[in-house]
Amino acid sequence: MSKEFSELIKDVKEQVKYLEELGVENLNANLPEISISQKSEIRVTKSQNEISQDRLEKFVPTKDILKDVISKNKGAEEKIESERPKRRSRLLDSARLSRLPSLPKRNLSNRNLQQKQDKINEQRGEKDKMAEPKLNDTLFGDISETLPESSETIEEIRAEIGDCTRCPLHEGRTNIVHSTGNRQSDLMFVGEAPGADEDAKGEPFVGRAGKLLNKIIEAIGMKREDVFIGNINRCRPPGNRQPTPEESETCKPYLLREISIVKPKVIVVLGNTAMKNLLDTKVGITKMRGKFVDYYGVKVMPTFHPAYLLRDPRKKREVWEDMKMVRDEIEKSAE
Numbered sequence: 339m340s341k342e343f344s345e346l347i348k349d350v351k352e353q354v355k356y357l358e359e360l361g362v363e364n365l366n367a368n369l370p371e372i373s374i375s376q377k378s379e380i381r382v383t384k385s386q387n388e389i390s391q392d393r394l395e396k397f398v399p400t401k402d403i404l405k406d407v408i409s410k411n412k413g414a415e416e417k418i419e420s421e422r423p424k425r426r427s428r429l430l431d432s433a434r435l436s437r438l439p440s441l442p443k444r445n446l447s448n449r450n451l452q453q454k455q456d457k458i459n460e461q462r463g464e465k466d467k468m469a470e471p472k473l474n475d476t477l478f479g480d481i482s483e484t485l486p487e488s489s490e491t492i493e494e495i496r497a498e499i500g501d502c503t504r505c506p507l508h509e510g511r512t513n514i515v516h517s518t519g520n521r522q523s524d525l526m527f528v529g530e531a532p533g534a535d536e537d538a539k540g541e542p543f544v545g546r547a548g549k550l551l552n553k554i555i556e557a558i559g560m561k562r563e564d565v566f567i568g569n570i571n572r573c574r575p576p577g578n579r580q581p582t583p584e585e586s587e588t589c590k591p592y593l594l595r596e597i598s599i600v601k602p603k604v605i606v607v608l609g610n611t612a613m614k615n616l617l618d619t620k621v622g623i624t625k626m627r628g629k630f631v632d633y634y635g636v637k638v639m640p641t642f643h644p645a646y647l648l649r650d651p652r653k654k655r656e657v658w659e660d661m662k663m664v665r666d667e668i669e670k671s672a673e
């Protein structure tokens with residue numbers, strides 16, 4: 339138990355560091371030094387500056403535990419036992435819990451549904467995209483409240499993609515960059531397309547933007563391997579240009595089928611291009627970010643792309659606000 343306690347403090351310190359790196363200012367969270375005697379007795383030493391409790395309450399998921407540690411400096415061990423599961427632990431565990439199958443069975447496979455939708459779009463001559471996303475009568479071709487049930491696997495999708503030459507992007511690629519991560523996660527991130535680092539490694543978000551994405555994930559108490567990460571396009575566009583609408587339309591169905599397999603509670607869609615593609619909207623990211631959009635029962639949070647944050651770090655504050663909502667939504671759904 340003592341070990342658990344000191345590990346918890348270590349975790350919290352790391353989280354505070356991430357938050358500071360993300361641009362959250364004035365945290366002023368000088369956490370207590372912990373020493374564990376041979377009898378496993380915990381001593382909490384006050385740090386030079388008092389911990390700003392309201393800051394901790396605002397930013398650190400383990401606020402209840404810390405509050406007790408700070409205010410009493412004793413009896414904390416017992417408190418941890420009773421209060422730890424209530425917040426942080428649940429958040430971490432939620433990513434690993436298998437979810438109950440709550441979605442209705444559908445007769446058509448996702449592939450057929452996508453084809454059906456393509457046909458409907460063709461008949462409608464749907465060149466004009468909607469001003470606002472109307473998600474219930476687009477993607478899968480029927481009015482549905484939830485994602486279609488999927489009976490395929492991620493491996494089957496990969497096998498079908500094969501050594502893809504369906505769009506011109508295959509010409510310049512080194513590797514196809516498939517989605518990665520926890521296939522049972524409650525949280526999924528969707529980006530635009532791989533860059534040079536991802537193309538070289540065959541894994542999404544491994545470059546500078548990816549490192550920042552890792553910090554964003556860790557700031558809400560999760561780890562990269564807890565979440566599922568994918569892109570609308572799986573091949574790197576030359577010179578990192580935006581994928582064309584045709585290129586995105588060719589590749590996107592595979593991601594949508596993966597979404598139906600993973601069935602995350604929340605999808606964070608990163609940046610304007612990915613958001614417009616996923617949600618089929620013309621509204622820009624600045625207007626859309628910070629509010630959940632319902633997408634077949636999945637809550638989608640549009641937010642700025644980490645590459646944009648690298649160019650304009652002042653926008654980290656907004657992303658942090660969005661991510662707090664994401665964290666709270668996942669917590670709520672795990673209750």
Ligand code: URA
Pocket residue numbers: 529530531532533536541542543544547548569645
């Ligand atoms: N940007 C993206 O949108 N996706 C990646 O995988 C890397 C950078």
